[in-house]
Structure formats: C-alpha cells, structure tokens
C-alpha cells in the first residue's frame with residue numbers, strides 16, 4: 001500500500017479528537033508531501049538539521065511538532081518554525097526555549113516528556129518529578145505547558161505498553177487538578193505505530209506514527 005492509502009486508513013480509524021503527528025525522521029520531502037496530500041496536517045521532526053531542510057520544501061499547509069531529543073545548542077535553529085515542542089524534560093532546556101522565543105516575540109506551546117518506564121538511559125522526567133518541573137517551567141513567560149508526551153519502553157506486544165500509558169495519564173490528571181497558573185493540560189501524546197490503538201483506549205489525543213505511514217525506517 002502507498003503512503004496516501006496508509007494516511008487515509010489511519011484517519012478512518014482515529015477518533016475525531018485525536019491528532020495525527022507523522023513521525024518523519026529519515027523520510028524524503030516527496031514522501032512527506034504524499035502524506036500531506038492525503039490530509040496530514042502535522043509533521044513530527046526529530047532532528048533540527050533535517051527539519052530545517054524540509055520546511056523549505058513543505059509549506060505553510062502544515063504544522064511542525066518537535067518530537068526528538070532537543071539539544072540546547074539546537075533550540076535557536078528550531079524555534080522559528082516549530083509550532084510545538086513535545087519533548088521538554090528539564091528547566092535548562094525550557095530556559096533556552098524561553099530565551100529564544102522572547103527574542104522572536106513568540107510563546108512556544110510545549111509538552112513535558114515523561115519517562116514513564118523510568119529507564120535510566122531514556123529522556124524524560126520521571127512521573128514523580130513532573131509536578132515540580134512543571135511548576136518551575138510555568139514561570140517562563142514565552143513558554144506554555146500544554147500537556148504531556150511519553151514514549152514508554154518499546155515492546156513487540158502493544159498490550160505491554162498499556163501500564164505506561166495509564167501511568168502517564170494519571171500524571172496528566174494530577175497536574176490538571178493542581179490548576180497551575182500558565183499551564184493548560186490539553187494534550188496527551190502517546191502511542192506509535194504498534195501501540196497507538198492501546199494509547200487511544202487510555203485517553204491519548206495525539207498519536208505519533210511513522211512506520212505505519214511510510215513503511216520500514218531507513219535509520
């Protein structure tokens with residue numbers, strides 16, 4: 001099946017209030033354009049350099065979410081064209097985003113990345129530390145915290161991912177109930193090609209899908 005058919009099939013399956021973010025790492029602009037022609041509206045980028053090249057080709061018909069691990073020295077490169085950063089996990093990176101956005105007169109919507117599997121080598125804040133981090137980030141005036149994102153450990157069986165989605169949803173509800181000023185808990189970004197159906201059952205409203213749209217990855 002082609003990219004267009006894949007996108008249409010996924011849209012048919014998604015509830016109306018769930019946003020599809022196409023994870024486009026390693027894909028060519030031509031491949032991404034095919035997905036856009038099939039109705040895709042949000043592109044997920046993992047790498048600052050790769051993203052920069054693609055935005056010149058793919059136009060203002062789409063929005064861009066940054067979904068990779070963002071390094072401090074790459075923030076300047078991406079804040080101009082990225083519409084949401086889904087992977088903020090430290091005050092340090094938030095501080096840099098705030099500073100760069102202030103220079104542009106822009107407020108960046110962000111999600112806090114939760115390390116729901118508590119895996120030491122992975123990005124994201126541990127669930128129990130999320131409240132403290134968000135309270136601190138909420139004080140920045142050129143950032144708006146709008147929810148949470150998680151990867152979770154990778155499994156062959158998507159059922160194994162469910163507990164990590166449940167845990168992230170629990171953090172989401174807890175933070176919502178705190179009613180922190182300048183924080184609007186609106187988005188939950190969970191689930192990839194093999195796990196998005198489980199993530200939807202557990203209340204996500206953003207799914208990030210690569211392989212199921214574009215086929216097996218090149219890297």
Ligand SMILES: *Cc1c(COP(=O)(O)O)cnc(C)c1O
Pocket residue numbers: 023025046067068151191192193194208209210211212
């Ligand atoms: C690559 C990637 C995805 C999508 O993975 P697939 O298994 O190809 O659907 C989702 N989220 C992030 C952060 C990614 O890097």
